[in-house]
Amino acid sequence: MIKIKKVGIPRALLYYYYFPLWNEFFTRLGCEVVLSPETNKAILDQGIKSTLSEVCLPVKVYFGHAAYLAGRVDYLFVPRITRVEAKEYICPKFMGIPDMLRARINKLPPLIDTTVDAGKEGNPVQCWADCLREAGKSLTADRKLIEDALDAALEAQEFFWKRLNSGLILPDAIKGIGNPEIPLYSHSKHLRIGLIGHPYNIYDPYISMNLIKKLRQLGALVVTPESLAADEIEEEAASLSKRLFWTLGKRMIGSAFRFINSQKLDGVIYLTSFGCGPEALVEELVARIAKQQNMPLMMLTIDEHTGEAGINTRLEAFTEMIVWRKKYAHHIPPYGESVHCR
Amino acid sequence: MRITYPHMGNLYIVVRALLLSLGLDVVLPPPTTRRTVELGVRHSPEFACFPFKLNLGNYLEAQENGADTILMAGGVGPCRFGYYAQVQQRILSDLGVDMEMVVLEPPDVSFQEVKDKIRYLVGDLSWWQIFKAVRFAWCKARAVDKVEERLLKLRPRVADPLLLEKLYREALQEIDGAPDRRTVQRVVVDYQQKTGKLKKRHNKPLRIGLVGEIFTVLEPFANYEIEKRLGLLGVEVNRSIWLSVWINEHLFGGLLRVKHQSVHDKDLASPYLNSFVGGHGVETVGCTVGFARRDYDGVIQLAPLTCMPEIVAHSVFPALAKDYDIPLLTFYLDEHSGEAGIQTRLEAFLDLAAARSSKKTCYEKSID
Numbered sequence: 038m039i040k041i042k043k044v045g046i047p048r049a050l051l052y053y054y055y056f057p058l059w060n061e062f063f064t065r066l067g068c069e070v071v072l073s074p075e076t077n078k079a080i081l082d083q084g085i086k087s088t089l090s091e092v093c094l095p096v097k098v099y100f101g102h103a104a105y106l107a108g109r110v111d112y113l114f115v116p117r118i119t120r121v122e123a124k125e126y127i128c129p130k131f132m133g134i135p136d137m138l139r140a141r142i143n144k145l146p147p148l149i150d151t152t153v154d155a156g157k158e159g160n161p162v163q164c165w166a167d168c169l170r171e172a173g174k175s176l177t178a179d180r181k182l183i184e185d186a187l188d189a190a191l192e193a194q195e196f197f198w199k200r201l202n203s204g205l206i207l208p209d210a211i212k213g214i215g216n217p218e219i220p221l222y223s224h225s226k227h228l229r230i231g232l233i234g235h236p237y238n239i240y241d242p243y244i245s246m247n248l249i250k251k252l253r254q255l256g257a258l259v260v261t262p263e264s265l266a267a268d269e270i271e272e273e274a275a276s277l278s279k280r281l282f283w284t285l286g287k288r289m290i291g292s293a294f295r296f297i298n299s300q301k302l303d304g305v306i307y308l309t310s311f312g313c314g315p316e317a318l319v320e321e322l323v324a325r326i327a328k329q330q331n332m333p334l335m336m337l338t339i340d341e342h343t344g345e346a347g348i349n350t351r352l353e354a355f356t357e358m359i360v361w362r363k364k365y366a367h368h369i370p371p372y373g374e375s376v377h378c379r
Numbered sequence: 380m381r382i383t384y385p386h387m388g389n390l391y392i393v394v395r396a397l398l399l400s401l402g403l404d405v406v407l408p409p410p411t412t413r414r415t416v417e418l419g420v421r422h423s424p425e426f427a428c429f430p431f432k433l434n435l436g437n438y439l440e441a442q443e444n445g446a447d448t449i450l451m452a453g454g455v456g457p458c459r460f461g462y463y464a465q466v467q468q469r470i471l472s473d474l475g476v477d478m479e480m481v482v483l484e485p486p487d488v489s490f491q492e493v494k495d496k497i498r499y500l501v502g503d504l505s506w507w508q509i510f511k512a513v514r515f516a517w518c519k520a521r522a523v524d525k526v527e528e529r530l531l532k533l534r535p536r537v538a539d540p541l542l543l544e545k546l547y548r549e550a551l552q553e554i555d556g557a558p559d560r561r562t563v564q565r566v567v568v569d570y571q572q573k574t575g576k577l578k579k580r581h582n583k584p585l586r587i588g589l590v591g592e593i594f595t596v597l598e599p600f601a602n603y604e605i606e607k608r609l610g611l612l613g614v615e616v617n618r619s620i621w622l623s624v625w626i627n628e629h630l631f632g633g634l635l636r637v638k639h640q641s642v643h644d645k646d647l648a649s650p651y652l653n654s655f656v657g658g659h660g661v662e663t664v665g666c667t668v669g670f671a672r673r674d675y676d677g678v679i680q681l682a683p684l685t686c687m688p689e690i691v692a693h694s695v696f697p698a699l700a701k702d703y704d705i706p707l708l709t710f711y712l713d714e715h716s717g718e719a720g721i722q723t724r725l726e727a728f729l730d731l732a733a734a735r736s737s738k739k740t741c742y743e744k745s746i747d
Contacts, residue, residue, distance in 0.1 A: 088694065089690065089693055089694055091684075091685070091690050091693065091711060092690055092694065117653075117654055119654065124455065126456065126457035126657070127457075128457060128687060129457045129458070129656040129657045129658065129660060129687040129688045129690075129691050130656075130687055130690065130691055132457065132654050132655070132656045132657070132691070133652060133654060133656045133660065133691035133692075133694065133695070135653075136651060136652045136653055136654070136691075136694075136695050137691060137694040137695060139695075139698060140651065140694060140695040140696070140697050140698035140699075141694060141697060152654070277465070278465055278468075279453070279462070279464075279465050279482075281462070282455045282456075282461065282462075283457070311426075312426065312684075312685045313426070313685075314428075314459050314685055314686075314687040315459060315462075316426070317424050317425075317426035317427045317428070317459070317685065318424065318427060318431075318459055318462050318463075318466045320424065321424035321427070321466055321469075321470075322465075322466060322469060325469060325473060
């Protein structure tokens with residue numbers, strides 16, 4: 038009997054963008070894809086235990102997921118992600134993560150740590166194709182099989198991006214549940230709130246403490262960067278004096294500009310993790326633009342110590358302030374000051 | 380145009396030599412003090428790294444002294460430094476501070492742009508004159524490194540380290556004021572003779588390697604004078620980053636032949652860290668291995684709080700420590716660091732390193 042190889046994929050970091058691609062690829066190669074469960078306390082604790090206290094929360098979570106999978110799979114897929122778009126980095130930690138895992142987690146299964154690097158001229162599709170082709174070689178010698186799997190995987194990913202652009206919120210798009218489509222800017226009486234943040238923070242219900250659900254319960258429609266098309270983000274980010282060379286940073290600032298400048302939203306919430314390097318600078322620019330444009334903005338910083346009650350109170354206060362502003366201020370801020378929370 | 384630039388250790392001497400010989404009017408920011416930190420921290424993003432805050436403080440203090448133009452470097456790597464200038468510019472303009480910022484991006488982004496910016500700064504100086512200015516600045520960079528290297532080597536060995544320190548300060552001042560290359564070289568020779576005559580102690584100091592992010596390694600204010608602290612505790616310090624080596628590697632593309640171990644040590648980072656991670660992450664890991672192989676008694680890593688490349692380097696340390704059995708200590712620095720805490724941690728670290736080192740010699744003797 039042939040034993041089916043198990044490939045583990047941690048449900049963290051860029052899983053939120055590329056899971057359809059990875060899943061389809063390894064499945065087509067004849068492997069069983071083992072996805073770690075949704076983040077929970079045990080996983081987070083394991084992550085905190087196995088890594089440095091200085092790394093940011095999402096990386097700690099990633100370590101937790103990797104450690105969870107370590108004893109359960111034959112291979113662990115942890116690509117070294119350098120650049121997914123030409124001339125743009127993500128974060129040094131993404132580039133070092135396979136080495137960090139090796140140094141800190143015992144008894145790891147063999148890592149599939151092929152590099153994703155779009156270099157100076159590559160594109161988002163080709164860099165992943167190169168990475169997966171390399172990855173495939175460590176699992177099978179059948180070139181044809183790899184190419185077929187790759188085609189199918191890229192198609193699955195394309196389909197996923199389309200679903201996102203149609204207005205599905207990311208977790209729903211990833212699950213493949215046929216939700217009714219939520220229009221980007223509806224004209225209902227709901228509050229419309231833009232939620233900005235890295236995908237692995239805002240869509241991980243455990244570390245974001247169900248932020249999206251909470252906002253919906255408070256009567257808000259939530260719009261995230263993922264509902265904007267790539268060229269919209271590109272267009273907005275181009276207004277910066279120097280091109281931003283961090284992929285996620287660019288997404289954040291591009292969508293923040295769109296959310297703020299369109300003036301169709303009632304407020305913006307910016308979720309970052311404590312100690313996130315690029316965000317330290319990007320959020321500063323966003324905060325300054327929001328202030329200039331009179332857009333209510335709340336910065337939420339999360340780490341492993343976050344108390345849920347604190348978040349709840351701040352969300353309630355923020356949404357209430359916006360409601361008041363809509364009701365009484367008629368968009369003319371009282372006393373010449375914006376309803377601005379930081 | 381009255382031009383200024385942020386501080387980083389003794390870099391000011393080199394840049395001043397360059398700009399003055401290009402015929403520019405230089406306003407140096409006052410030496411970094413608590414006030415600089417307070418000014419910088421007040422107006423910087425909370426989680427920006429320490430160098431960002433100190434830079435901003437430097438600009439504001441230089442502006443008080445009449446500077447109106449800032450010369451700053453850029454970059455397009457994974458490290459945050461590349462976007463410093465743009466955010467700082469925005470903060471300054473929101474503060475109503477009217478300063479122009481000239482950002483020198485690395486030539487591989489756009490060579491023409493670099494050329495235009497240099498032209499904008501220096502007017503119609505000939506390329507030969509620019510070359511001469513660069514050569515003069517380079518001469519000072521080498522001189523500064525030579526006197527520093529000697530200071531680090533001698534500090535644990537002389538009877539009166541404070542006298543040595545005084546000679547060092549004087550030498551730096553003379554290098555800074557030297558009008559031509561010959562004077563610079565004479566200052567270095569004089570300094571070496573004078574320090575050679577100092578009364579020595581007969582001891583075998585511990586040897587500690589200093590690695591980490593360039594700013595925190597080179598700027599004594601940012602690292603709470605760690606080299607001096609170590610030296611006074613009787614430790615010979617060597618470090619992974621030297622100004623002239625760095626200038627040669629990054630600005631001259633390794634054109635000049637400056638022999639230095641740190642250049643080769645970089646390649647030792649693999650298998651612990653197999654990819655470039657921006658900043659000085661790879662250098663940190665590689666040089667730590669280098670120091671371990673040269674049988675140093677310990678390595679200290681310095682980094683600004685939340686520095687991403689250094690966090691990656693720090694993360695792979697366990698694998699390295701397992702193979703080389705060398706004591707490692709990491710300091711994350713920001714404006715809140717308490718000096719007493721740093722001193723205590725250093726003393727404890729050195730005690731352990733010394734105990735281990737003497738144990739090792741006993742062990743080796745017993746083998747004989």
